[in-house]
Amino acid sequence: MGQDDHDSKRDKELGMERRITRRDFLNGVAVTVGASLVPMGVLAQDSGPDASGQDPLLAAGITQQDPRYYPPALTGMRGSHPGSFEAAHLVRDGNWKASASSTGESYDLIVVGGGISGLAAAYFYRKAAGNKARILILDNHDDFGGHAKRNEFRPGGRLLLGNGGTFAIESPFPYSKVARGLMEDLGINPPALAAKYALPNLYERLQAAVFFDKETFGADRLVAGEPSRAWMEATPKSLPWKEYLAKCPLSAEVRHDILRIETQETDYMTGVPEAEKRDRLSRMSYKDFxxxxxxxxxxxxxxxxxxxxxxxxxxxxxxxxxxxxxxYFPGFQGLGLRRVPEGRLSFTARGAATPDQKPYHFHYPDGNASIARLLVRSLVPGSVPGSNAEDVVMTKVDYSRLDQESSPVRLRLNSTAVQVRHVGEPTSAKEAEVVYALQGKAYKVRGAGVVLACWNMMIPYLCAEIPEQQKKALHYGSKVPLVYTTVAVRNWTAFQNLGVQRAFCPGMYHSSLSLDWPTSIGGYKFPTSPEEPMLVRMTRTPCSPGMSARAQQMAGRYDLLSTPFSTFERNIRDQLGRVLGGGGFDPARDITAITVNRWPHGYAYEYNPLWDPDWPPGQSPCEVGRQRFGRITIANSDAAAAAYTDKAMDEGYRAVTELLGQASAAAGV
Ligand SMILES: Cc1cc2nc3c(=O)[nH]c(=O)nc-3n(C[C@H](O)[C@H](O)[C@H](O)COP(=O)(O)OP(=O)(O)OC[C@H]3O[C@@H](n4cnc5c(N)ncnc54)[C@H](O)[C@@H]3O)c2cc1C
Incomplete structure (x- = not known):
């Protein structure tokens, strides 16, 4: 049998030809739109409009003003979806040429970036300047929320919700007063919501597992009962290490070494003072350790x-x-390090090493997209019906109301800012002008102030006026690429049969898979019976071991943008079939939809003590990069070099405060 014959046979077994949703093999995109919303012609296309890098809704003639416009229901390639990044890449490459026509609009504030930071900036501005303040928010995606995106699925007509990015309200440190205040304004009380709506016991009989694949470990084997680890959610019935390792397809030597790493209390750096141990450990990788x-x-x-x-x-x-x-990784048990946040730690790790933190943890069914929706409800009345932090989960956003002339706040989607500059000298200008691209055309608008809540490394391309040193600093933060894939399956009996709720897959395309995190809230009913349809969450992080973290991130971005949906789909089907096959899972029969949330520009860059220097206070790239420049201020979690929702809020607040401080100074206040 030739390779092609074999591949097509395997593809058939995997169900590659099954009609899960409309597929587009031309440009790595598959799309499903809520059938009730969209003409059949759109659903029927098997390859299509997005081949030209267009947003699938716009390509189908469905604009934001159209009542049928509903991006959360799209499946296939989401996250940085086709049509969202092409204009920005033209600007980056110096190839953006279109001349802009003025819309004649003028605002008190223009916000570039409709993620949590940009939405929070608009919220704080209104709070300070009053509800009549005219604000325009521009975002390049077809939906608002930035990384906090909502994925919807309707297997058999039942609504299942997933998080396209931001998973939960959590942070290594407690939320600041500002971020906590915003949450309170929105009616979000994470501990109370968690106590009332999370379903912590749903999977209590299901274990954690590791899937050993034959390409890496010589045999395909799912080994359930992985011992609990401090950094993981505990599962019952986990096994002692020795017993667990005996089931794994690992040599006696490797089992012995893992047992030693996991359980032995040896001081491998005996005689070295604690401060020096910390310093040495901060300068070597865990692999080298x-x-x-x-x-x-x-x-x-x-x-x-x-x-x-x-x-x-x-x-x-x-x-x-x-x-x-x-x-809490293993191997350090005998080193005698006190649990204090001392030494050269990254932001995330410092939080983990700080005892007695009481961070929030609450997962909305669509992740922090619910926060974005609550912010939009407050900014554009009537667009997100409802009145509280529970009903926001099931309510349907009316996208046609987001950009209406009659509303003081307007949220314009599919609009990539391509140029930002002051009208006149930055030191004395009364206004700044923002040029944005929408469906291949360029438009200009003016604002008395501009908050750039977009990805900071884009700002030097947008804003030629910014001083060179600041541009260099803004370029520094190389965002982390990653993929959150969500697969809708007919039922989860295979997980039940295997006694497994999640599997770490060290050698496979996606490094982990798990049943969705269970929360029933605001009328949303999480599937509680294994016979019901379910969402399976999978994570992929493309990187190239052996290079610096930044070089790996660059390679990962390229990988993500050049991988077609069909490659993701084939790997997803293969992986789910192999991991869950023993429980009766058949990828051809059981997969009903796939959404690949690809984030080539994912987490904000966090300083990594292995690669980054110890900058003096105030001199780190994010601090230098986020300086106010005339009527332009800079937000986004990039400006904090920390990939967390609370940081996005804090930076939105700082950017607005700087802008309003300047406005008050100009007015002699
Ligand atoms: C996969 C993933 C999972 C995460 N999970 C968590 C979690 O569980 N908990 C947590 O606290 N944090 C989490 N984070 C981090 C958190 O999502 C972010 O810190 C936060 O949402 C960032 O918000 P932001 O507004 O600063 O940026 P973004 O969400 O990135 O929003 C910025 C927006 O600006 C847009 N933009 C960029 N350039 C332009 C332009 N030129 N014109 C117009 N628009 C532009 C971007 O496309 C984007 O929509 C996660 C992040 C990712 C990627």
Missing amino acids: VLKVVKAGPGVIPFYQKRTHDLYGVGIDAVPALDCWAL
Whole structure:
């Protein structure tokens, strides 16, 4: 049998030809739109409009003003979807040419970026300047929320909600007064919501597992009962390490080394003072710690390599050992390090090493998209019906109301800012002008102030006026690429049969898969019976071990933007079939929809003590980069170098305060 015959046979077994949703193999995009909303002609296309890099709704002639416009119901390639990034890349490459026509609009504030930071900036501005303040928010995506995006599925007509990005209200440190205040204004009380609506016992009989794949470990084997670890949600019935390792397809030598790393209390740096231990650990990777300090054999690396992917977007070769200590990774038990946030730790790790933190944790069914929806409800009355932080989950956003002339706040989607400049000298200008691209045309609008809540590394391309040193600093934060894939399945009996709720898959395309996090809130009913349809969450972090974290992130971005949907789909079907097959899962029969939320520009860049210098206070790139420039201020979680929702809010607040401070100064207040 030729390779092609084999591939097509395998594709058939996997169900690649099954009609899950409309598929587009031309440009890596598949789309489903709520059938009731969209003409059949759109649903029927098997390849299509997005081949030219267009948003699928716009390509179908459905604009934001159209009552049928409803992006959360799109499946296929989401996140940085076709049509969202092409104009920005033209600007980056110096190839943006279109001349702009004026819309004649003039605002008190223009916000570039409709993520949590930009929406929060608009909210804080209104709070300070009054409800009559005229605000325009521009975002390049077809939906608002930035990384806080909502995915909808309707298997058999039943609504299932997923988070396209931002998963939960959580942070390594407690929310600031500003961020907490905003949450309170929106009616969000995370501990109370968690106590009332989370379903912590739903999976209580299901274990954590590791899937060993034959390409990496010589045999396909799902081994349930993974011992609980401090950094993971505990599962019952986990096994002692020795018993667990005996079931794994690992050599006796590797099992022995893992057992030693996980359980032995040895001081591998005996005689070294604690401060020096911390310093040395902050300058070596966890991989080097395991190999050179613990002196385990290289055979353990495949077992640990991707354990840092979720948080860092890179493997243990690029994450400092001290960070891993803070995050309760094994091997440090005997080193005698006190749990204090001392030494060169990244932001996330410092939070983890700070005892007695009481951070929030609450997961809305659509993640923090609910926060974005609550912000939009407050900014554009009538667009998000309802009145509280519970009913926001099931309510349907009326996108046609988001950009109406009669509304003081307007939210314009599919609109990429391509140029921002002062009208006159930055020091004395009364206005700034923003040029944006929408469906291949360019428009200009004016604002008395501009908050750039977009990805900070884009700002130097938008804003030629900014001083060179500031541009350099803004360029520094190389965002972390990652993928949140959500797969709708007919039922979850395979998980039940296997006794498993999640699997770490160290050698596979997606490094983890799990049943969706259970929350029933505001009329949303999470599937509680294994016979019901369910969402399976999968995470992929493309990176290239062996290079610096930044180089790996660059390579990962390229990987994401050049991988077609069909490659994702084939890998997803193959992986789910192999991991869950023993429980009766058939990918051809059981998968009903797939959404790949690809984020080439994902987490904000966090300083990594392995690669980054120790900047003096005030001199780190995010601090230099976020300086106010005339009527332009800079928000986004990038401006805090920390990929968290609260930081996005804090930075939105700072940017508005700087702008309004300047306005008051100009008015002699
Ligand atoms: C996959 C993923 C999971 C996460 N999970 C969590 C979590 O569980 N908890 C948590 O607290 N944090 C989490 N984070 C981090 C959190 O989502 C972010 O810190 C926060 O949402 C960032 O908000 P933001 O507004 O600063 O940026 P963004 O959400 O990135 O919003 C910025 C917006 O500006 C747009 N933009 C960029 N350039 C332009 C332009 N030229 N013109 C117009 N618009 C432009 C962008 O496309 C984007 O829509 C996660 C992040 C990712 C990527």
